[in-house]
Amino acid sequence: MGPKKVADVQGKKKMMLSMKIELEIIKKYEAGIRLSAIAKEYVRSPSTIGTILKQKEAIKAITPSKGLTVFSSRKSHVQDEMERLLLVWIKDKEMAGDTITKEITYRKASIIFSDLVHAPAEADAG
Structure with a gap:
């Protein structure tokens, strides 16, 4: 039996949201806009928006370096x-x-x- 062939699958590229957009999402949610409406507006899944909202205190507390646009937890x-x-x-x-x-x-x-x-x-x- 020969080696298995793996189909070439082009996965989606992971797109990180900028800190500015994450703060906008948090402000909109706190203003009373529903999570699903925010997800549609930013073309993201509701789980992604939910994850941002779970981390809202950490996101608000960040003081980014000058020029930093994307927060990475790996840093x-x-x-x-x-x-x-x-x-x-x-x-x-x-x-x-x-x-x-x-x-x-x-x-x-x-x-x-x-x-x-x-x-x-x-x-x-x-």
Whole structure:
């Protein structure tokens, strides 16, 4: 008996909603619009809207980094802190009139991330 053939199935691409849209959904629900009506408006399943509403407190509490449009639960606190510190560093360099290349930015991001990862271990040891 030969190997099984697997049909080529093109699945739907997962489309993440922007934080702005998630906040709009929460506001509309709190204003009294029914979940099913919101789902139709945004062309999403009611379960997707329900999941957003279950997480509404966490979504409202998020203070995104500048330029962040989509919230991902896969992003760790360390990554978010690294992005915040990197943006502060970039602003300082721009204010000083320094030129910043991609390579310099990547190197600085790596240094900041490394410092953040190793800082708790050093604090525990000291």
